[in-house]
Amino acid sequence: MSATTTSAAQKHRGPRESLFSRAGAMLVMAICTFYFLVPIWWLFVASTKDRSDFTTSAPLWFADFNLFENIGNLAVYRDGLFFKWMLNSVLYAGAGAAVATLFAAMMGYALAKYRFRGRETLFNVVLGGVLVPATALALPLFLVFSQVGATNTFWSVFLPSIVSPFGVYLARIYAASSVPDELIEAARIDGSGEIRTFFTVATRLMVPAMVTIFLFQFVTIWNNFFLPLIMLRDEELFPVTLGLYIWNSQVNQIPEIRAYVIIGALLSIIPLIIAFLGLQRFWRSGLGTGALK
């Protein structure tokens, strides 16, 4: 990607811009920073307060720092149900995204690097799948799982989330442009089998695309709400989004639950923020590929 050359060139012509337009640009940036970060800041500050400070102290600044007590209370509330939900979400999203990435990479690689009958049809069907949003499939999936009596199980939420048509699309584009045919041919001449070549040579070159697929599938599953809402009755199986939704709808009957909703909301976004910060180098370049075609 030509990111480095672009920014280097820009540095050279920086000072030529007028002070007026630079000030205007920075003002827009400052207002937007406020808009995007204040809600998260509020959530963090609110998580550090006990019940009386929450209603009486200034909402955007700290009172007594009770963050760890709040987490402790949440951990024992209803035998640590919240952390069970977090664990469920990590399983659904972590394992689900890993399997989805592997299958999407294999499929995308085959579509990019082999000619076989029905290849274009297959790719077009997958592309159609990209346009079918996950929420539209929730009810149909419920109908299928209820016919085999498998609703309200771990698998009813896990299995549908390991299919990522967008991942296949991304993997195909990326494999076509970043895995040279000559390299595959060379591996063939060295006597490497097709499958071994994929796992030892191609996957290494496809890492940026695979990290992108993993991250976006992880977020999709982590944020998924309709499928668990429609599938699950047993709260032991809930992902964290569904659990917090249920608690939030009970705030009017059980007022003390509000504190748990707030601290829970904060804890539920931390894994995603860490994942995005840690892997940003990969997903930025991967996304560029997808958008540009």
Add this chain to the structure above:
Amino acid sequence: MTTTVARPAKRKKAVTKNRAAVLFFVAPFSVLFSLFYIIPIIVAIYQSLLTVEREGTFGKPTEVFGGLVQYARVFQDDAFWASILRVATFGIVQVPIMLGLALLLALLLDSPLVKGKRFFRLAFFAPYAVPGVIAAVMWGFLYSPKLSPFTAITSEINFLGADLVLWSIANVVTWVFVGYNMIIIYSALLSIPSEIYEAARLDGASQARIAWSIKIPLVMPAIVLTSIFSIIGTLQLLAEPQVFKSFTSAVTSTYTPNLLIYSTASVPNVNLAAAFSVVLALLTFALSFTVLKLTQRKAD
């Protein structure tokens, strides 16, 4: 899309030789895709063609083939079309605002006007890490007339009332997705070689002029992509209004098409819910396909 370079003669031979390997690569995804995409769609269409009949008022209900009975109900269902109209209104206002802001921020990040790009990029993208449900819960507090940090505003304006709640939800969706769309457009901007606007720079063109005449046309594919995803997302709106239901009675259980599908399925009237799903999916598909075709023709 068609970046693969075709080399027919050489590849043809590989076809027969690598059949087993191709099958190995293609099978897992294809099987899962059939099980969890294609079969559910077929089952939903099948269910939408059934209707429940009872023998007498208290007789045992049996599912019989009803043809297009459910679809006739869908087209007569005022609540369904009201919900479609509601999300259409939402989309016509919210999608351009969100994408316009995303484009503006991406262009500013790509221009030499802004310092501290890394920080701003992350700050704007951070809300995308907040699940829709959680974002809606959070903004519910921020809109609250008593608990909000902005009570000066929220005690005067009722953000959760029937008049404004749709736009309060629009704000939550905008807040979550501007950064995501910005990153997609920004990545596209980064991959434009800077030599392309060197000439314009030498002619003394302003940053705004370069953005308008050179950069925006070049990132059009990325803008089209984000538009399609936004349109799909709007028609499928569910999590945010579902959460807002517990803050305000202005959001009913038929507020958006998906809320209506959920409440119809819980009645349970699975056949009618399936018919709603099919119609919604077809509308979504038709709309995103139209946008794709219209913009492609323009680009040619």
